[in-house]
Amino acid sequence: MKTALVTGAGRGIGLATAKAFLGAGWRVLALDKDFRPFDATGNVERVQYDLTNIAGIPALVAGLGEIHTLVNNAGVLYCDPYESIPEAHKREILAVNIEAPAALIAALAPQMVARKSGRIVSVGSVAAFTGHPDLWYGITKAGILNLTKSWASQLGRHGVLVNAVAPGPTHTEMYEQLPQSRKDMVSRTVYSGRAARPEEVAASILWLGTAAPEYVNGTTLDCNNGSYPR
């Protein structure tokens, strides 16, 4: 049986992704620092971990055993005006959104290379493609795209696929916290005029994490229904 490690699986897109892998017959390691809304059942184990602890990631991974697919989904966003971004928010965004995904890939790459197979899917955002009001959020999400290409270039020849998804607005707590004016602006740009269901993003992640052909590598799959914010 194959195992997926899904970060930020406590709620939102990560929880939907954990359920999608479980539905596909996988064992899931659900990593989060907060499991209050978590309700996945079946072949799933909770991994309580705060991803701001970057230094602890190698030891964490060493204790998890075989992982066939890593989903780097955990992320944080704060709606701070650029003039007054608290240093602690900036540090947390950099750690959770880009340093932790990079550290998890680095820690898992050796076992995937040794098996000559493995898949990594990181969750970027439509925020990567445009100027974004949450500056560090946009910067880290753009970083996910390059992280994906760079690791694919290193691991592709060893049979490991490294891809990303870039969701548009998706009904989760992260989206609900946005000011209404931003949500109105975003929904005007979406072809269907609605935010995604987390399950729609999860289905895209599941495809990249289980079934996409080997020739799909180093790419970012837009899952945004035309919602490029302006």
Ligand SMILES: NC(=O)c1ccc[n+]([C@@H]2O[C@H](COP(=O)([O-])OP(=O)(O)OC[C@H]3O[C@@H](n4cnc5c(N)ncnc54)[C@H](O)[C@@H]3O)[C@@H](O)[C@H]2O)c1
């Ligand atoms: N919701 C959207 O509209 C949207 C759009 C584009 C991209 N995304 C991205 O999708 C991913 C999932 O977002 P979501 O909307 O489900 O958000 P969410 O806020 O609903 O869920 C994020 C999860 O990550 C966990 N997390 C945060 N910091 C953590 C830490 N330090 N250690 C461990 N876990 C931590 C949270 O506890 C939470 O369970 C994020 O990377 C986000 O940037 C979301």
